[in-house]
Amino acid sequence: MDDDERREAGTDVRRAVLGDAHVDRAAAGATPFTEPFQDLITRYAWGDVWSRPGLDxxxxxxxxxxxxxxxxxxxxxxxxxxxxxxxxxxxxxxxxxxxxxxxxxxxxxxxxxxxxxxxxxxxxxxxxxxxx
The missing domain is CATH 1.20.1290.10 (AhpD-like)
Structure with missing residues (x-):
């Protein structure tokens, strides 16, 4: 997957696990300083790890x-x-x-x-x- 695909997959899993309200609050609260971190955890934690098929x-x-x-x-x-x-x-x-x-x-x-x-x-x- 490229970064855009990881971001999309990560966003889907993050919303499913944490709920839309949480993800919406995190996105709304992002600042230019924290946006790179939000992108990182969406792509890496949620898109790369939580999206893997090895564990439910x-x-x-x-x-x-x-x-x-x-x-x-x-x-x-x-x-x-x-x-x-x-x-x-x-x-x-x-x-x-x-x-x-x-x-x-x-x-x-x-x-x-x-x-x-x-x-x-x-x-x-x-x-x-x-x-x-």
Whole structure:
């Protein structure tokens, strides 16, 4: 793929995973200083990595939540907890992921991640129904 194709594929996946409202806010908030970064993450993270066929989005979400919790990237963790619901994970599965984080990254890290996730997962009007 060339950059334009990666950007288009990345935009499609980013919208599917994070939702139109989030992507629209990110685009509207871009400045000349941050536009290159928005383009980079759209092409690279979403167009090159999230678009690959090797893992489904549900699995990618689980891995991403675990890594963000472990690294204590709270804003991104909140965003990806909400995205995980769009990708088919349940709240119970997210709790299991964070329990796994507690074992391998430490109880204080998971404690904070549980608080971030619980706040992030308060239902919002545009949330898809949770899978059963």
């Amino acid at each position: 989005r549900r699995t990618r979400s689980a891995i991403t939540v675990a890594m963000l919790a472990t690294l204590q990237h709270e804003d991104e963790l909140a965003m990806h907890c909400r995205a995980a619901l769009r990708n088919g994970l349940t709240r119970d599965e997210l709790a299991e992921i964070l329990l796994q984080v507690a074992v391998y990254a430490g109880v204080p890290t998971a404690n904070r991640a549980f608080r971030v996730a619980e706040e992030a997962l308060r239902p919002e009007p545009d949330d898809p129904p949770e899978p059963t």
